[in-house]
Amino acid sequence: MGPPADVDKAADEVVAARGCTPAEVTPYQVARHMACEPNGALYAKVRDWRRRWQDATGLAPIDVPAGAEAGFRAMLEQLTAQAIDHFVRTVRMVGGDLDRAAAMRVADAERRRVEAESETAEVLDLCQKAEVELAVATAKIGALEDALAQAQRREDVLHGRLGQREADALKSGAITAPGEIAAVAGAGAPPHGDVVDVAKHTQQAMPFHEPDGASE
Missing domain, CATH: 1.10.287 (Helix Hairpins)
Structure with a gap:
C-alpha cells in the first residue's frame, strides 16, 4: 500500500502556508486544511508522514541513555543543595551582623541613658543646694x-x-x-x-x- 498522497500533500501545504517545520504540524491542522473531521486514521497518516520526513532529512530522534539522565539529575540536585547551603550561610551571616549592630545600638543607647541620668542627678543636687542657700540667705535678710x-x-x-x-x-x-x-x-x-x-x-x-x- 502506497503512501497516502492526499494527506502528504495536505501536510506539505500546511508547512508551506504556515512557514513551520513538519515537526510542528498537527493532525488537527491537516484535517482543517482538508476540510474533514480528524480521526484515528488521519492521525496515523500524519505521524507516518512526519516519520518519513525525519528519515529523509536525517533528523532521527536521539535517545538519551538512562544513566546519563540519572547523572544529570544527581548533579542538578547536588548543585541545588550547595546553592541552598550557601544561601543559608549568607542569611545567617547577615543576620549575625544585624544582631551585632542592634546590640551595639542598644548598648550605646543604654550608655547615653546612664550619662543623662547622672547629669540629671548632678543638676538636681545643685538645684537643691541652691535652694538651701537661698533659704539661708532669705532668713538672714529677714x-x-x-x-x-x-x-x-x-x-x-x-x-x-x-x-x-x-x-x-x-x-x-x-x-x-x-x-x-x-x-x-x-x-x-x-x-x-x-x-x-x-x-x-x-x-x-x-x-x-x-x-x-x-x-x-
Missing part, C-alpha cells in the same frame, strides 16, 4: 530687716525723748535756746577738761516727762 526696723524704732524713740527734753527745758526757762546748752555745759566743766554729757546734765537738772506714745 533677720537683718528685723534688726534694722528695731534700730529705726529705737532711733525714733531717742529722737522723741531728746525733743521732749528740749521742749521741757524751754518751758522751764532754764535754757532759752539750743545754743545755750553748750555754754552751760562749758561753764560747769571740771578743771581737768572732762566732758560732761549735756543730755545727762539736762536730765539731772530738769524733770523728765515721758511723751505720750513713747516706749523703751
Whole structure:
C-alpha cells in the first residue's frame, strides 16, 4: 500500500502556508486544511508522514541513555543543595551582623541613658543646694530687716525723748535756746577738761516727762 498522497500533500501545504517545520504540524491542522473531521486514521497518516520526513532529512530522534539522565539529575540536585547551603550561610551571616549592630545600638543607647541620668542627678543636687542657700540667705535678710526696723524704732524713740527734753527745758526757762546748752555745759566743766554729757546734765537738772506714745 502506497503512501497516502492526499494527506502528504495536505501536510506539505500546511508547512508551506504556515512557514513551520513538519515537526510542528498537527493532525488537527491537516484535517482543517482538508476540510474533514480528524480521526484515528488521519492521525496515523500524519505521524507516518512526519516519520518519513525525519528519515529523509536525517533528523532521527536521539535517545538519551538512562544513566546519563540519572547523572544529570544527581548533579542538578547536588548543585541545588550547595546553592541552598550557601544561601543559608549568607542569611545567617547577615543576620549575625544585624544582631551585632542592634546590640551595639542598644548598648550605646543604654550608655547615653546612664550619662543623662547622672547629669540629671548632678543638676538636681545643685538645684537643691541652691535652694538651701537661698533659704539661708532669705532668713538672714529677714533677720537683718528685723534688726534694722528695731534700730529705726529705737532711733525714733531717742529722737522723741531728746525733743521732749528740749521742749521741757524751754518751758522751764532754764535754757532759752539750743545754743545755750553748750555754754552751760562749758561753764560747769571740771578743771581737768572732762566732758560732761549735756543730755545727762539736762536730765539731772530738769524733770523728765515721758511723751505720750513713747516706749523703751
